[in-house]
């Protein structure tokens with residue numbers, strides 16, 4: 274029986290010719306990753322179990338991105354523990370303030386991910402790297418500890434949902450709208466334990482950044498991973514970022530899928546996920562036109578890339594943030610920060626009245642750098658709008674693209690960028 | 699392994715941000731995490747919960763982040779087992795890896811009902827409502843992890859104590 278792309282990568286990592294959905298396997302890992310929140314728990318487990326060396330220092334990445342620059346004394350202690358461990362263990366890919374970026378933007382940028390890799394990360398959005406043809410998935414800290422010690426992890430071989438893409442996105446519509454639209458269709462547990470495998474003629478028209486954004490939120494549909502086929506764009510991206518030699522796997526033509534979903538990209542509307550679940554997706558024809566916004570956040574592992582900065586600037590250029598709205602812009606890595614600065618985007622943001630932050634997860638998880646008060650509303654380019662995600666349990670988060678976030682910043686209410694078109698800047 | 703306790707009932711999609719809010723993730727100390735367990739969905743939970751109690755929920759329990767702090771907080775709050783119609787996948791593997799028993803079942807439960815779970819026999823009973831269900835025990839591979847006392851111990855055996 275044919276295998277899905279994900280199943281093929283798994284098979285190659287446990288020395289099997291073929292695998293069936295539901296089988297349990299112990300597979301070899303190409304990279305294991307954790308951050309300043311999950312690494313301390315993993316390090317404690319690693320040490321408690323009496324392990325003394327990581328299996329391969331070149332295949333471990335530790336990224337201090339969540340509560341950094343250290344938000345308080347406890348966070349500082351956690352960072353110090355990870356820093357010390359990284360040094361003692363000869364961890365090759367350790368990123369600290371000044372060199373750090375948000376893990377899921379940083380790893381592909383630094384060329385640490387290539388097609389055909391099997392990667393686990395102690396962070397749920399590790400599923401992002403599927404955009405580059407890797408099988409990557411989020412795990413917990415004990416999995417991370419075992420991964421660091423033995424270079425292996427257990428998996429139940431997943432079934433897959435096939436998402437066939439046709440058509441081409443309309444102006445202002447981006448990868449974020451595609452994934453919010455898809456989660457709206459299938460729900461936050463629509464892909465539970467399953468892979469989301471994207472395919473079809475529409476793939477070509479999506480940039481690698483769009484694909485990274487789409488795979489990033491596979492977990493928001495409950496998915497184990499999201500994955501795109503490897504094409505010329507992928508190979509060019511890998512080459513540009515100095516990634517290892519890609520291993521290209523394709524789904525068999527007779528691969529069995531649990532379900533097939535067809536999406537015509539040209540019909541995907543600008544989409545916003547209303548509180549308090551990413552599945553509460555709505556198009557603008559279904560959005561009240563007077564939803565006042567207190568804060569806008571543009572950043573995160575979902576939409577903190579250079580193209581997201583450019584899209585936000587495109588809307589904010591020559592315009593002002595509304596009087597009662599505050600805007601926080603967070604380039605996801607040092608490289609993006611520098612590129613955005615050189616392109617003059619910071620000037621655009623500063624002229625408009627935005628705050629620009631050093632790379633951090635910060636407000637995305639309600640950590641620091643932009644926490645919401647009771648009753649406040651935020652339009653955010655992040656990926657989760659659960660109760661209390663960005664602050665007070667009675668605050669509200671609306672998930673959207675950088676275009677929508679920037680337009681909402683200008684108008685002080687949830688708004689589509691199309692509303693600003695033709696208006697004098 | 700047999701477990702018995704009073705049920706605390708929640709709905710669908712109970713996410714890791716309400717199980718243990720991110721603002722408390724600046725520590726990995728299970729006792730401190732336990733003090734804030736379920737805080738944003740049920741501020742009274744930590745005051746009510748008794749050792750051995752059981753959490754019962756709907757679909758997709760534990761969705762959201764990969765934080766192992768979530769099952770750790772639940773376990774160290776004294777909860778003996780979580781019963782849900784389905785679990786989010788990272789929560790599922792974390793619970794197994796740290797030894798928090800979880801059961802997939804759609805048995806009817808109201809708040810305060812007395813539940814009894816026999817993990818090895820695969821039977822769950824609601825003693826208050828006189829309902830009984832069976833559930834599929836874990837696959838052998840996962841039973842091995844649980845029997846070894848957690849993933850790190852199981853790996854040590856499988857990999858011959860290399861690390």
Ligand code: SF4
Nearest residue numbers: 375573574634637638
């Ligand atoms: S940006 Fe948000 S979702 Fe992404 S890794 Fe950081 S906290 Fe997680």
